[in-house]
Every structure is written in structure tokens, then in C-alpha cells.
Amino acid sequence: xxxxxxxxxxxxxxxxxxxxxxxxxxxxxxxxxxxxxxxxxxxxxxxxxxxxxxxxxxxxxxxxxxxxxxxxxxxxxxxxxxxxxxxxxxxxxxxxxxxxxxxxxxxxxxxxxxxxxxxxxxxxxxxxxxxxxxxxxxxxxxxxxxxxxxxxxxxxxxxxxxxxxxxxxxxxxxxxxxxxxxxxxxxxxxxxxxxxxxxxxxxxxxxxxxxxxxxxxxxxxxxxxxxxxxxxxxxxxxxxxxxxxxxxxxxxxxxxxxxxxxxxxxxxxxxxxxxxxxxxxxxxxxxxxxxxxxxxxxxxxxxxxxxxxxxxxxxxxxxxxxxxxxxxxxxxxxxxxxxxxxxxxxxxxxxxxxxxxxxxxxxxxxxxxxxxxxxxxxxxxxxxxxxxxxxxxxxxxxxxxxxxxxxxxxxxxxxxxxxxxxxxxxxxxxxxxxxxxxxxxxxxxxxxxxxxxxxxxxxxxxxxxxxxxxxxxxxxxxxxxxx
Amino acid sequence: xxxxxxxxxxxxxxxxxxxxxxxxxxxxxxxxxxxxxxxxxxxxxxxxxxxxxxxxxxxxxxxxxxxxxxxxxxxxxxxxxxxxxxxxxxxxxxxxxxxxxxxxxxxxxxxxxxxxxxxxxxxxxxxxxxxxxxxxxxxxxxxxxxxxxxxxxxxxxxxxxxxxxxxxxxxxxxxxxxxxxxxxxxxxxxxxxxxxxxxxxxxxxxxxxxxxxxxxxxxxxxxxxxxxxxxxxxxxxxxxxxxxxxxxxxxxxxxxxxxxxxxxxxxxxxxxxxxxxxxxxxxxxxxxxxxxxxxxxxxxxxxxxxxxxxxxxxxxxxxxxxxxxxxxxxxxxxxxxxxxxxxxxxxxxxxxxxxxxxxxxxxxxxxxxxxxxxxxxxxxxxxxxxxxxxxxxxxxxxxxxxxxxxxxxxxxxxxxxxxxxxxxxxxxxxxxxxxx
Numbered sequence: 001x002x003x004x005x006x007x008x009x010x011x012x013x014x015x016x017x018x019x020x021x022x023x024x025x026x027x028x029x030x031x032x033x034x035x036x037x038x039x040x041x042x043x044x045x046x047x048x049x050x051x052x053x054x055x056x057x058x059x060x061x062x063x064x065x066x067x068x069x070x071x072x073x074x075x076x077x078x079x080x081x082x083x084x085x086x087x088x089x090x091x092x093x094x095x096x097x098x099x100x101x102x103x104x105x106x107x108x109x110x111x112x113x114x115x116x117x118x119x120x121x122x123x124x125x126x127x128x129x130x131x132x133x134x135x136x137x138x139x140x141x142x143x144x145x146x147x148x149x150x151x152x153x154x155x156x157x158x159x160x161x162x163x164x165x166x167x168x169x170x171x172x173x174x175x176x177x178x179x180x181x182x183x184x185x186x187x188x189x190x191x192x193x194x195x196x197x198x199x200x201x202x203x204x205x206x207x208x209x210x211x212x213x214x215x216x217x218x219x220x221x222x223x224x225x226x227x228x229x230x231x232x233x234x235x236x237x238x239x240x241x242x243x244x245x246x247x248x249x250x251x252x253x254x255x256x257x258x259x260x261x262x263x264x265x266x267x268x269x270x271x272x273x274x275x276x277x278x279x280x281x282x283x284x285x286x287x288x289x290x291x292x293x294x295x296x297x298x299x300x301x302x303x304x305x306x307x308x309x310x311x312x313x314x315x316x317x318x319x320x321x322x323x324x325x326x327x328x329x330x331x332x333x334x335x336x337x338x339x340x341x342x343x344x345x346x347x348x349x350x351x352x353x354x355x356x357x358x359x360x361x362x363x364x365x366x367x368x369x370x371x372x373x374x375x376x377x378x379x380x381x382x383x384x385x386x387x388x389x390x391x392x393x394x395x396x397x398x399x400x401x402x403x404x405x406x407x408x409x410x411x412x413x414x415x416x417x418x419x420x421x422x423x424x425x426x427x428x429x430x431x432x433x434x435x436x437x438x439x440x441x442x443x444x445x446x447x448x449x450x451x452x453x454x455x456x457x458x459x460x461x462x463x464x465x466x467x468x469x470x471x472x473x474x475x476x477x478x479x480x481x482x483x
Numbered sequence: 484x485x486x487x488x489x490x491x492x493x494x495x496x497x498x499x500x501x502x503x504x505x506x507x508x509x510x511x512x513x514x515x516x517x518x519x520x521x522x523x524x525x526x527x528x529x530x531x532x533x534x535x536x537x538x539x540x541x542x543x544x545x546x547x548x549x550x551x552x553x554x555x556x557x558x559x560x561x562x563x564x565x566x567x568x569x570x571x572x573x574x575x576x577x578x579x580x581x582x583x584x585x586x587x588x589x590x591x592x593x594x595x596x597x598x599x600x601x602x603x604x605x606x607x608x609x610x611x612x613x614x615x616x617x618x619x620x621x622x623x624x625x626x627x628x629x630x631x632x633x634x635x636x637x638x639x640x641x642x643x644x645x646x647x648x649x650x651x652x653x654x655x656x657x658x659x660x661x662x663x664x665x666x667x668x669x670x671x672x673x674x675x676x677x678x679x680x681x682x683x684x685x686x687x688x689x690x691x692x693x694x695x696x697x698x699x700x701x702x703x704x705x706x707x708x709x710x711x712x713x714x715x716x717x718x719x720x721x722x723x724x725x726x727x728x729x730x731x732x733x734x735x736x737x738x739x740x741x742x743x744x745x746x747x748x749x750x751x752x753x754x755x756x757x758x759x760x761x762x763x764x765x766x767x768x769x770x771x772x773x774x775x776x777x778x779x780x781x782x783x784x785x786x787x788x789x790x791x792x793x794x795x796x797x798x799x800x801x802x803x804x805x806x807x808x809x810x811x812x813x814x815x816x817x818x819x820x821x822x823x824x825x826x827x828x829x830x831x832x833x834x835x836x837x838x839x840x841x842x843x844x845x846x847x848x849x850x851x852x853x854x855x856x857x858x859x860x861x862x863x864x865x866x867x868x869x870x871x872x873x874x875x876x877x878x879x880x881x882x883x884x885x886x887x888x889x890x891x892x893x894x895x896x897x898x899x900x901x902x903x904x905x906x907x908x909x910x911x912x913x914x915x916x917x918x919x
Binding site for chain 2: 002003004006007008009010011012014016017020023046049051053054055056057058059064065067068069071072074075078080096098100101102103104105139140142143146150155156172175176179298299300301302303304323324327328329330331332333334335
């Protein structure tokens with residue numbers, strides 16, 4: 001039998017996920033509830049992932065109608081569905097080989113959809129040209145991130161290939177890097193300045209990598225995950241200058257670009273900023289931009305639709321990139337269809353527009369409301385401090401854990417914020433993500449939870465959290481309490 | 484290729500996608516019931532929610548039940564079942580898990596020649612050592628365990644062979660391994676402590692009346708507890724083949740057996756990095772393992788559609804073999820299963836020389852010429868691997884019977900022309916030679 005020692009060291013080196021462990025605890029609780037075990041709550045509320053549908057947000061009707069018609073083309077000829085839905089499904093089916101979503105699609109994706117994505121990018125970026133051949137549609141942006149990292153990382157190399165990644169950041173990207181034998185070079189976002197990215201910190205991080213690994217890339221997430229920070233154009237220009245100077249490949253994870261709601265906040269893509277900086281930057285800086293149907297207004301995480309656009313890559317590298325992507329045998333067609341609907345949404349005047357507008361407006365209003373409500377409630381609770389949430393899908397408040405709680409966590413062999421989340425889950429049925437999952441400055445603790453949730457669910461989340469937190473802080477601050 | 488999707492599959496997935504259709508009279512109750520069960524297992528009752536990285540729990544349970552039934556009662560634990568993004572995702576993941584070591588202890592992966600090139604690509608990407616074992620074309624592409632043993636011994640000189648990949652039914656060869664052969668292979672794996680990966684995506688594509696699909700797991704079970712409780716096995720299946728042909732859904736699963744619990748935990752951790760497989764593909768997989776039962780409303784139509792596809796494939800398999808074998812210079816083994824013919828083609832020496840001058844494989848030259856002159860696109864045997872000095876091409880048997888017949892006639896005409904073109908002057912040269 002293969003034992004641990006026989007398996008890939010790169011796989012073994014992938015960090016253990018605290019959130020996965022909490023997920024297992026949640027499964028155990030759900031099982032007990034199903035069996036009728038009495039608890040102070042009737043159900044587990046899981047807001048630990050950036051997964052709006054899981055929390056109860058409804059999918060956009062137009063998206064699901066078109067998908068259903070593509071899956072079951074008999075619907076195209078019936079009048080169960082609005083005419084623009086049927087027309088769109090017909091067009092999309094025409095773009096699929098053999099007129100079926102069941103056919104393999106080409107490596108870069110279904111050509112029509114690839115072209116629509118390209119057009120969308122160009123339009124979004126004020127006319128900056130986009131070349132379809134530089135775009136790969138994938139089963140979720142995570143697949144694209146993994147492939148690009150695969151190209152950059154020399155798995156067996158000495159010293160190890162390094163990638164600068166943000167703290168706090170996106171744990172799955174870090175795990176992907178580790179799985180390839182790469183080294184994480186952390187750069188810390190500035191919590192006091194609303195999680196701003198600072199160039200000095202990038203420089204410090206790069207310096208720290210000397211002699212430890214060979215840094216080849218900088219991974220930025222904008223809007224931030226889990227921070228929700230929206231980068232200013234000036235900051236982005238500084239980042240581009242930095243990567244240009246240091247000859248780093250720029251990985252721009254922009255999946256939350258449609259989740260921008262802070263007043264005065266505006267998303268601009270790295271591609272646009274790069275193009276508008278002109279030569280030499282625009283001709284030389286290597287960039288990969290990632291987007292997805294999982295976030296934004298659609299929240300279609302389970303459909304697995306994403307893309308990467310590559311800029312300024314050496315043609316020979318593009319050749320190998322193509323070969324690597326081809327091993328997937330194409331992206332999930334349902335995800336590609338969702339991508340088409342994202343980049344080419346319903347327009348005013350279309351029959352489905354009124355409903356589409358109502359649904360999207362509702363989600364936008366919900367985001368703005370939730371962001372405000374969360375910061376308001378959390379900042380009113382002693383022991384919490386929450387930066388304003390300007391974008392993204394999460395709140396990531398700091399929890400000021402009492403020393404006795406930290407001590408107790410140590411005794412139980414878990415990171416303090418995992419301990420907090422575990423108790424929260426057990427006592428209230430609320431599952432949130434511990435800060436240690438995303439990374440944080442030493443000695444600080446946080447929790448992260450999705451705020452792309454229906455308003456009433458968020459109220460329940462905050463109610464359970466507030467009640468638990470108040471009790472927890474009391475229990476672990478009191479000096480008279482016996483162990 | 485013109486094959487129609489199975490109505491029931493599409494109905495269930497469409498219902499999952501747009502649950503408002505559950506109120507529509509246009510969908511049968513059994514489809515609605517399955518859709519509801521699947522949605523119940525999804526976060527927020529939506530296909531749009533991430534599933535657990537191993538897949539939706541009720542689907543994993545349905546797959547385990549299917550495997551158990553298929554294997555006539557051999558127990559299947561749903562905890563050993565993982566949904567994957569097509570079988571490729573599962574295959575890559577297992578290989579990624581198992582490749583380790585340096586230099587002479589670097590993991591060797593035994594693969595059949597000819598093979599499905601995902602294996603060689605994965606081995607290359609993971610910098611594992613590729614250990615080829617040749618299927619016997621003269622014995623209808625049979626796997627001879629002595630060949631495995633020989634290749635294993637040779638490979639031990641320069642690597643640590645730890646993984647044995649089998650494709651059954653075969654791609655591109657279509658051979659269906661008999662039970663005795665599978666037993667011998669498993670015995671060999673047991674002796675040498677190899678991890679067996681059995682790619683069984685074509686398990687529903689068996690055409691020859693003399694052949695039967697035997698799952699590696701079932702054969703292992705029948706070999707007794709000493710084998711069943713120790714040989715490490717990962718079996719793969721997919722929505723892409725069979726009678727559903729839903730390649731674009733990227734649906735699949737793997738079942739792992741006898742994996743050390745700590746190793747399994749590492750596998751789960753590794754799978755979590757890619758988040759989850761497309762939930763619509765998981766739903767399609769669920770329908771495949773849980774098709775309409777005889778008492779259900781959709782049973783009649785489902786069975787009719789399924790049999791139409793499989794009967795047509797069986798017919799086309801026979802026809803393709805016959806027509807290709809009628810061509811001088813083409814020899815085609817019986818297409819026992821899968822979806823391909825992989826005939827051996829005689830390429831005249833002059834054509835071989837021309838190919839060499841162009842720095843391309845001779846069968847690539849052949850295929851390019853075939854494409855240019857007839858518009859028919861096939862894949863050269865060099866893409867799959869073949870014995871030195873032999874040439875092949877792989878074509879699918881998927882076009883409609885009428886189209887296939889026309890296609891095969893064109894291939895025949897092309898081949899005869901090709902032979903003539905590259906033989907003619909040679910004959911003249913030979914004559915000249917003889918005269919001097």
C-alpha cells in the first residue's frame with residue numbers, strides 16, 4: 001500500500017486548510033440535526049465561502065432560462081420561455097459543434113464566446129484592443145490560475161520558484177502554488193489603511209526572498225479577497241512599474257470586478273492601466289488577467305466558468321500554454337454559456353430586460369446595504385474592528401481575542417481564530433472562515449464571511465455572531481471564571 | 484458527430500438548471516424527482532453553488548450504489564467515490580498524487596502502447612518516467628502479462644515503477660480484456676505492489692458478442708480477500724462516452740480502493756485546490772448511474788434511445804472493420820468496443836522517405852494527405868504510439884451509418900491511390916535494378 005512517504009512531496013507540502021476542517025465539523029453538526037439532536041439552532045448557516053447561492057441568493061432568471069434551453073433544445077421551440085431567451089439559446093447552440101452543448105469545445109473555448117469575451121474586455125477597457133487568441137476559457141478561473149502557475153513554476157527547480165502573494169489572500173491560489181512546488185513570498189496589505197497595497201511592502205517582500213527562492217511573479221487580487229479593497233489607479237501604476245523593474249510576471253485576479261459598491265470606488269482593469277501607461281510598459285510587462293462567472297451579479301460558482309487573458313507573452317511560451325490548456329479537453333460548456341451571458345447581458349429594450357434589471361438592481365442594493373450593515377454592527381461590538389467594505393464578497397473583521405482565549409486555543413492545538421470559529425459553529429450553527437485560512441499579520445486574528453447574502457440571512461448571521469461574540473468575550477475575559 | 488443526446492439526461496439537468504420548470508407539464512415525473520433530489524444536495528438548492536470538492540454527497544452515494552449493482556453486489560463505499568471534471572481530471576489528480584522520488588527512484592508509470600495521449604502528457608508534465616508496455620496487435624491488441632513483467636523488470640534499472648495504467652475497453656484499440664487477462668494483470672500488480680489505474684470510460688461501449696466488460700474491481704473481489712483488501716486501485720468513468728456522449732459537460736468520477744487513509748486525506752486536500760467539478764456535469768453523471776427504472780414513465784423512451792445509439796455503434800464497428808479489411812494494405816483488428824477503429828496501414832518506403840525529408844512521421848504525412856484530398860480528418864498512429872516500423876491511424880465510428888459508409892469508401896479510394904502513387908516509380912526503379 002502506498003504510504004504518505006511515497007506520495008508527491010509537492011502534494012504533501014500543500015498547506016492544511018483550517019476551513020476544510022471546520023467544514024467537516026459543520027457536516028457532523030448537520031448530521032446530528034438531521035438525526036433530531038437538539039441544539040440551540042435549527043440549521044447551520046454557511047457563509048464561509050464567496051458563494052452567494054449557498055447563502056440563498058437567487059440566480060438570474062435569464063441566465064438559467066438560456067442555460068435550460070441550451071441543455072434541452074425542445075424549449076427553444078415552445079413558448080414556455082421568453083423570445084429573447086430562445087433566440088440567445090439558438091445562437092449559442094449554433095456556436096457549439098453539432099449544435100449541442102454535449103460536444104467537446106476547442107482548447108481556447110467556443111469561438112463565438114471567446115470573441116464575445118474579447119469584445120467585452122475591449123469595451124470595458126475603453127477600447128484597448130483585445131485579441132481572442134490570447135484568451136482561454138476554462139472551467140472556472142481557478143483552473144486558469146493553476147495552469148499559468150504551472151508554466152511559471154519550475155516544480156523540481158532549486159532554488160524554488162517564488163510568487164509574491166497578498167496577506168490576507170486567497171487560500172486556494174496559495175495552495176495551488178504549493179502543489180506545484182512553488183514558494184509563497186507573502187506581502188502584507190495594510191489593515192489600518194483599509195487593506196491598501198503598499199509598494200514599500202512589495203519591495204520588502206521581494207528583498208526577503210533573496211537567497212530563499214527565485215521570485216518570478218506577483219499575484220494581486222483586485223478587488224481584494226477577502227479584503228474587498230479596490231486599488232486606486234495610482235497604486236496600480238506603481239505595481240506595474242515595480243513588476244517592470246523587477247522583471248516579474250503580473251497575475252491579476254479580477255474576479256470581483258463586478259462587486260464594487262463603495263462610494264467613490266471604481267474598478268479599472270490592470271490591462272487598461274498597463275495599456276494607458278504606454279511603452280515601454282505596455283509592450284513588455286507580462287500580464288495574466290483572470291475573471292469568472294462565480295462572483296459579480298451572477299454568483300454561478302458551481303457552473304465553473306472563467307477565463308484568462310494573456311498579454312505580452314512570448315509566442316513560444318504561448319505555444320506551450322496552448323498545449324497545457326489542451327489537456328483539459330475543453331472547458332465545461334455550461335460555464336462557457338454563463339460567460340457569454342455575463343459579457344453580453346440583457347439590454348434595455350429586450351423582453352427580459354425588466355426582470356433582469358429588477359434582479360440585478362436587487363443584488364446591487366443588497367450588496368451596498370449589507371456592506372454598510374456589517375461594518376455598522378461589527379464596529380459597535382467591543383472586540384471587533386471592521387474596515388469599510390468597498391467591494392468583493394466578504395467582510396473580514398479583526399477579532400481582538402483575549403489572551404485567555406488564545407491560551408485555550410493553544411491548549412486545544414488550533415490557531416486562535418480557528419478556535420473562535422469552531423466555538424461559534426458549535427454554539428450557534430454559524431460557519432465562517434478563520435483569518436488563519438487567508439493569512440494575517442502575526443498576533444492578529446480575523447474572521448471572514450460572505451456578505452453576498454439575502455438581507456434577512458445577513459441579519460440572522462449578525463444576530464448569531466453578535467450574541468456569541470459578546471458571550472465569548474465575557475467568558476474569556478473574566479478572571480473569576482474557572483477552567 | 485450527429486449523435487442525439489439522451490432526452491432524459493437533458494431533461495433532468497435542464498430542470499436542475501431552471502427549477503421553475505418543475506411546475507411545467509412538459510417534463511416527466513421521474514425526471515423531476517431526480518432533479519429535486521440533486522438540488523436538495525446542492526447549497527442553496529442551486530447548481531450555481533460550489534459543491535464539496537469530492538462532489539455532491541447524494542450523487543456520490545448514487546454512484547456507489549450503481550457500482551455495487553454493476554458489480555453484482557461487490558460493496559462500494561461512497562466515501563471512496565470522487566466526482567471529477569471529466570475522467571481526465573481524476574487521472575491527472577491520481578498521477579499527481581503518486582509521482583515522487585529522484586533519479587533512479589523516480590516514479591515510473593506503466594502505460595499501454597498504443598495509448599490515449601493524456602497519459603503521456605501527464606507523465607511528461609509531472610516529470611515521471613514513462614514505461615511503455617506493448618499491446619499485441621496480432622492477438623487483437625491483447626495485453627500479455629509477460630510483456631508487463633518484462634517491461635517492469637527493464638524499467639527497474641532506471642526508475643521505480645509504481646503505477647500501472649490500463650484502458651479497458653481500449654483507446655484507441657477498442658479491445659475488451661477478458662477476465663483471465665484482468666486477473667493476471669491484477670496478480671502482477673499485487674506481486675509488484677503497483678497502484679492500478681483502470682480507465683473504464685468505455686465500459687458501456689462493448690459490441691463484440693464474444694466480449695464482456697469486467698470491471699477491475701469486480702475481478703479483484705473475485706480473486707479473494709487477500710487481493711481485494713490490498714491492491715490499490717483507482718477506476719475512472721465519464722459522461723463523455725457510453726451512450727450519452729456528453730463530452731462538453733465535463734462529468735466523471737473515480738472510485739479508489741485500498742488507499743491508505745492518510746494518503747486519501749492528501750488526495751482530498753489536493754482536490755480541494757481546484758474547488759469542485761462543474762455541478763451540471765455531476766448532475767449528468769448522476770442520471771447515468773441512476774437511469775429510469777422499468778416502472779418509471781421515461782423508461783421506454785430512454786431504453787429506446789439508448790439501444791438506438793448502442794446498436795448503431797455496434798453496427799458501425801462491424802462495418803468499419805469489414806470495409807477497412809477489404810482494402811489492400813489496410814489491416815483492421817475487430818472493433819470489440821470503445822469508439823474507434825485503429826487500422827494498421829502499409830506505407831510504401833518512398834512515402835516513408837518523403838515523410839522523413841519533411842521531418843514528419845510517415846503516418847502524419849498520410850493523414851495530412853488524406854485530409855487535403857478528402858476532407859477526412861483522422862489521427863496518425865504516431866500520436867498514440869505503435870511498434871517501430873508499423874503505422875496506423877485512428878478514426879472514430881461516430882458519424883451516421885450512411886456518412887460512415889461514404890467516408891470509408893473515400894478512405895479506401897485514397898489508400899489505393901496513395902499506394903499506387905508511392906509504389907509506381909519504385910517498381911520502375913526495381914525493374915531498372917534488375918536489368919542491370
